Amino acid sequence: MRVGNKRLNILSKVVTIAILLTCVYAGGSNKEVYAAENNNEMNQSYRRANIQVGKIKPCDFLNVRSGAGVRNSVVTKVYTNDTVEVLEKNNNGWYKIKPANGTIGWVNGSYVQMQGDNNNQVCDKSKKIVDLAYKQLGKPYSWGANGPNSFDCSGLTSYVYKNAASVNLPRTSREQVNVGKTVSKNNLKAGDLVFFSSTGKGITHVGLYIGGSKMIHSPKPGENVKIDNINSSYYSRTYVTAKSIL
Known part of the structure; x- marks a missing residue:
């Protein structure tokens, strides 16, 4: 009986320790996930807050190209008073934009009036x-x-x-x-x-x-x-x- 009790006590302790370790690990994992979600949300909020918006100046239409220059292929077109997101500005004066249709490309920056300017x-x-x-x-x-x-x-x-x-x-x-x-x-x-x-x-x-x-x-x-x-x-x-x- 004494030997059986000893084995039972040892088994009980092992189970308890395993449960505790599982809880600690799960808690740490949840914290990491929560922190990652929080950071992701903060990054998204930061990106939203820093979006630059432009409006297309008067023109018949403006070609949006695959690269920053007229030799690149046309991927879509934008028109007078279209509102676009300005994602990047090239040092040659071309802007990388995202129009309402979602097709990202490049346009001559002289045709874009930055909102707020x-x-x-x-x-x-x-x-x-x-x-x-x-x-x-x-x-x-x-x-x-x-x-x-x-x-x-x-x-x-x-x-x-x-x-x-x-x-x-x-x-x-x-x-x-x-x-x-x-x-x-x-x-x-x-x-x-x-x-x-x-x-x-x-x-x-x-x-x-x-x-x-x-x-x-x-x-x-x-x-x-x-x-x-x-x-x-x-x-x-x-x-x-x-x-x-x-």
Whole structure:
């Protein structure tokens, strides 16, 4: 009986150790799989976040080729305003792209407008316009003056657009309101023009929006170029519209 008990105890210990080793191994394996899945998901998220997108510029069509050059065979075509993923840029100016049909190939990069490029240019110009407007603070109002020593309202906006962004605006506020794209008051961006009417019978004043519900403008005789809130009682009451020029 004692020998049988010893054998039973030994067998029981062996089974217990085997079970424990299996659990440890399985646990480690699960951790490795979980880590691998996590890394894969992170890599996919990283790749998604870093996808470069381009839009095809106006053309009849653009050949997508098997390599970076015109001597390579055509694998598919893309057309004006098609959106493509830009996978690679060759030093000869060709881009490796993936169109909507999934056929990867190469195109001349001069036909691809990278999305965000134009927005960055607009932001840079808007900043220059606003920065130049700030430099005019304190200069006196003078009817018909367009700077650099004095301004009327539209003379100020014309001056900053011309000298900061090389954009020539019409001379008067009534003409400037007909330029650009109309934007709502809730979607104003720095550099937009804001228009007012003190008579209710047409535009009588223009200012340059600088963000935070504020504008820089040249108000009236006896006052200097200054900052005002477009939501103040007077300007809120006389507000008419706004235009994005860039």
